[in-house]
Amino acid sequence: MNTPLQPAGLPIAAVERDTGLAKDTLRVWERRYGFPQPTRDANGERVYPLAQVDKLRLLRRLIDQGLRPAKIINLELQALVGMLDEIGKPRDSGDPERTAQFAAILKFVRLHLHEDLRRSLQQLLMKLGLQRFVCEVVAPLNHLVGDAWLRGEMEVPEEHLYTEQIQNILRAAISTHAVTRSARPVVMLTTFPEEQHALGLLMVEAAITPEGACCVSLGTQTPLEDIRSAAASGRFDIVAVSFSSAYPTRQAIEGLRSLRSGLPEQISLWAGGAALHGAARKLPDITVFESIDALPAALEAWRKASGVAQP
Template identity: 25%
Template sequence: MNEQGRKPLIDASFTQQVLFPIREVSRLTGVNAVTLRAWERRYGLIQPIRTDSGHRLYSQADIDDIRSILGWLERGVSVSKVGSILARSHAIAGHTSGASDAWLRWQHQIRLAVQCFDLVGLGRLYEEVFAACTLDQVFAEVFMPVWHDMAVRRGGYGQASEWLFLDQFLRSRVFARLQLAHGPRSRTVLLSPLPGQCHELELLVTSLILGSDETGVTPLVCGQPLQELALVCERLKPDALVLFSHQPPTAELTRQLTRLAAVLDCPLLLAGEAAEIAHDSLAGSPVACLGAQGDVMRQRLRQFLAGQLDT
């Protein structure tokens, strides 16, 4: 940082990058310049470099971050909370920088296949990524970033159709893997979306990621009434009920979750970005937070079912 708290001026490390002025970034992302400056000054979300004359220049990584921010804002996450989510994503990327080029290449190929509505080519890419990556990486680093980005930018002609094509493809493939994994397990978990707070694909992917050889995860359909979950659990008798959402729970929803936990015969857990955001506010309550990252969610679920993790 320089004396004004800004990023350094352009140096040799940026000379090979394509850099964009703020007006072009506004055109590409739909975020006006005033908002971009506010995100930089008030929240530190985007830190463009500066020319000698003080003009802002943004890298492709900055543009990707802006689109990620839009995705979280669309889900109801406040702008003040987005910074911690981005920081965690950047930290993960920093530990896996050697693989990031491959992930970006696959993302580009996926976009091309979707633009052509190339089902065969998309299927070939899906199998290629699965053969080279872990389950978490397949979705968190390759497919879901493309899906999220396309979901945010559905305003242009043809973009909604392209997103629906990718969404349908991924739902069918994830559902097929869930069916293959279906079988007797020593423990069973129900996964339910909080009403109106996630897409079916996000729920299916989370079901796949949470499952293990010991634990079978059954997703409930989007639209499942929150007030009827006690009845569902009474009849199915799961070892735990996991609620999933990427949106921060309101004070009223937190009260509803506390009441629900009191009448359940099994533990109540929260997963997704909602669990990260609400972790402090739910501390000491009967609702346990699993987090949002695949490996962390699996570990915490396993520990909780084994009685090794408190709420």
């Protein structure tokens, strides 16, 4: 008995893992832009040809740099490669010593030198303190890792190694700051469904815990209705949500508007991350952060407006 040949390519779950593009994003692009154009297997499930997966990787890299899908999705592969060559240039911190430190850290990531990477990051944390470490080291390193991935100099396992080490160091450092549940404000940290990246939440917690804020993390991918009910019943002052560059901007804006309308008026809604760059004007009732170093000042402003004393 002959077995029907299966289409050559990847299922949608594998494409999501490989490119960082959410399944819903792939389906929306298919309907809206006519790309990608998956075939179907014997069960009617989408199968993405490998050439299309290669193009999706390039699109994701360009979108990470701020380009909009509608502007680039129908360009030929070589045009996308040319755009990557043009914009994917290394960033310079402006500080020769820091530039050298970052270059060493990226080398450790590429070579999978776990202990060297951990030790270098830990030394910078001890030298700078938690808040400066987040603003002056983690934030720019995130960009450098993204740039390296953009230029094809770093693969997904290396990116995961970097993220895991940073998260471990931040969690350990945050745990040394004892904050009681009676501290104010009480901040809920979470992400929307389909947003799996937790690093942004840890960076927020690291930036405001030393200021005496009480942070309660619900983890990632919390349904909006669960966020609303937890905020209303948990005596939270602020709900803080993070969006990585892989999250669709329009989906983030629509979700934030919906969440804001369902939250009690006295609860502030904060949001940030690469997906929201330039979106603040579309979210007038929400505090949108363009950079992590703006958080302490926003915390102080909240306390003044709420009549809460600095701890």
